[in-house]
Amino acid sequence: MTFNGTFTQVIHELVQQVMPSLVVVRGHRYGAGSGIVWDANGLILTNNHVVGRRMPIVLLQDDREYESKLVARDPNVDLALLSIDATDLTPLKPASASPRVGEMVFALGHPWGQRNTVTRGIVSALLTVQNRRGDKLPIVRSDAPLAPGNSGGPLVNASGEVAGINAMIVGGDQSVSIASAVAVDFVKKALAQNTSANKKAYATPNDVI
Amino acid sequence: MSKTVLMELSDALADAAEQAGRSTVLVNARRRMPASGILFAADLVLTAEHVLEKNEDISVVEAEGTEIPVKIAGRDAGTDIAVLKLDRPIGTVAEATKSPARLGQIALVLARPSRDGIEASLGTVSSIGGPVQTGRGGMLERYIRTDSILYPGFSGGPLVAADGTILGMNTSGLSNGPAITIPADIAWNIAGILAQHGQIKRGYLGIRSQTVDLPSASQEALKRKQDTGLLVMSVENNSPASKGGMIVGDILVAIAGNPVLHHDELFARLNGDVVGKSTPLEVLRGGQPQTLNIVVGER
Numbered sequence: 001m002t003f004n005g006t007f008t009q010v011i012h013e014l015v016q017q018v019m020p021s022l023v024v025v026r027g028h029r030y031g032a033g034s035g036i037v038w039d040a041n042g043l044i045l046t047n048n049h050v051v052g053r054r055m056p057i058v059l060l061q062d063d064r065e066y067e068s069k070l071v072a073r074d075p076n077v078d079l080a081l082l083s084i085d086a087t088d089l090t091p092l093k094p095a096s097a098s099p100r101v102g103e104m105v106f107a108l109g110h111p112w113g114q115r116n117t118v119t120r121g122i123v124s125a126l127l128t129v130q131n132r133r134g135d136k137l138p139i140v141r142s143d144a145p146l147a148p149g150n151s152g153g154p155l156v157n158a159s160g161e162v163a164g165i166n167a168m169i170v171g172g173d174q175s176v177s178i179a180s181a182v183a184v185d186f187v188k189k190a191l192a193q194n195t196s197a198n199k200k201a202y203a204t205p206n207d208v209i
Numbered sequence: 210m211s212k213t214v215l216m217e218l219s220d221a222l223a224d225a226a227e228q229a230g231r232s233t234v235l236v237n238a239r240r241r242m243p244a245s246g247i248l249f250a251a252d253l254v255l256t257a258e259h260v261l262e263k264n265e266d267i268s269v270v271e272a273e274g275t276e277i278p279v280k281i282a283g284r285d286a287g288t289d290i291a292v293l294k295l296d297r298p299i300g301t302v303a304e305a306t307k308s309p310a311r312l313g314q315i316a317l318v319l320a321r322p323s324r325d326g327i328e329a330s331l332g333t334v335s336s337i338g339g340p341v342q343t344g345r346g347g348m349l350e351r352y353i354r355t356d357s358i359l360y361p362g363f364s365g366g367p368l369v370a371a372d373g374t375i376l377g378m379n380t381s382g383l384s385n386g387p388a389i390t391i392p393a394d395i396a397w398n399i400a401g402i403l404a405q406h407g408q409i410k411r412g413y414l415g416i417r418s419q420t421v422d423l424p425s426a427s428q429e430a431l432k433r434k435q436d437t438g439l440l441v442m443s444v445e446n447n448s449p450a451s452k453g454g455m456i457v458g459d460i461l462v463a464i465a466g467n468p469v470l471h472h473d474e475l476f477a478r479l480n481g482d483v484v485g486k487s488t489p490l491e492v493l494r495g496g497q498p499q500t501l502n503i504v505v506g507e508r
């Protein structure tokens with residue numbers, strides 16, 4: 001057989017490269033969600049609805065467990081920024097360009113509590129939804145299957161960059177992620193408002209945000 | 210950073226969606242969700258017949274977002290194909306594939322159900338079947354099925370190959386179960402007839418028949434391997450078949466050179482191409498092949 005597995009090798013490598021940035025966020029009475037290492041010094045991005053009321057526990061890929069501090073949350077974009085007392089983490093980069101309909105994406109997360117799951121799809125549509133405040137929120141819809149527990153995890157493109165933050169499942173077949181541009185904006189604002197609190201931990205690395 | 214095969218495939222799929230998306234339009238012809246359509250000529254849109262729930266006040270929205278009023282140029286419920294005529298030529302005309310769909314190839318289901326832009330889902334060509342009776346009185350020589358997710362409003366939109374060419378038109382209107390794709394060559398052909406004549410002619414012979422096994426002696430007489438044919442059970446008076454000399458007891462084995470094993474093959478061939486024309490029908494009479502030239506009527 002001439003097929004030498006190059007293609008599957010690339011996908012395997014991509015997943016290996018992205019996986020260290022995927023965390024478990026336990027912060028809700030009903031099971032856990034997913035989170036993304038957003039910078040090397042302990043910033044974790046997840047969905048606001050994953051965080052719930054308590055201070056969430058963040059579980060890294062190497063099984064280290066941290067009680068996190070809530071840096072910021074915004075129900076209008078369904079995002080929350082947490083901080084854990086860790087360094088030398090492997091962050092993901094937000095996609096450098098806006099996603100294109102048709103491009104390949106992979107959703108990483110912990111659906112139904114199943115750790116470190118990968119599902120494959122393409123960007124199906126670039127849409128806007130209205131949030132509770134009536135603002136337009138840009139979202140990325142994909143045909144990668146998502147389930148509860150995927151929330152807060154990354155939707156990465158073929159380069160391993162974050163195209164969206166997996167957020168919700170509207171109806172059976174519709175997998176929705178919050179556009180990474182929204183996340184970049186949210187983190188930027190969150191850090192600007194938190195300069196007094198813990199400047200060192202929240203310093204803004206230029207290459208990430 | 211050099212591009213991996215994955216990034217190349219990803220780019221190719223996005224390019225294909227973009228290319229085919231330019232000729233994929235929104236079709237506004239029903240109260241609920243809009244549907245999709247394919248610009249198959251500069252001023253003609255191919256869409257699914259079942260999405261046309263009104264006859265007037267129909268419009269399409271092209272890729273740039275311009276809304277254009279259209280008129281129904283032709284429709285055929287049997288194959289769920291309709292053609293809309295624009296009042297002026299627009300945009301980029303869709304390119305039909307030159308290599309028909311292959312089992313296992315990847316394909317994008319494209320739609321434009323809103324003004325927010327195109328929508329796509331990825332799947333595999335999971336089966337190619339036919340001929341099949343559509344359940345709406347029509348006949349399709351071939352059809353394609355994929356395993357993609359079909360978002361609301363996809364009917365009338367294209368199935369797109371990785372090179373951006375169009376493999377067919379997707380519709381949920383022909384089967385109660387999963388959606389199917391009408392192959393591009395068939396859809397384009399029917400759409401062309403609809404654009405010209407407004408409807409599809411269906412042929413009529415005036416016989417009732419039943420599938421029967423052909424004994425080996427008959428197959429030898431035919432000089433080909435053909436397991437079954439259609440035994441003629443009755444011939445209507447003054448029908449095209451009776452005028453052409455067909456009698457009860459004939460076994461119909463071919464029409465216009467195409468073997469007829471079951472009713473499906475006969476229906477598939479009794480299309481607009483043969484209506485009103487003298488068409489050779491091969492029958493077995495007394496075990497011997499014979500050709501009757503029958504002028505096919507219109508149903």
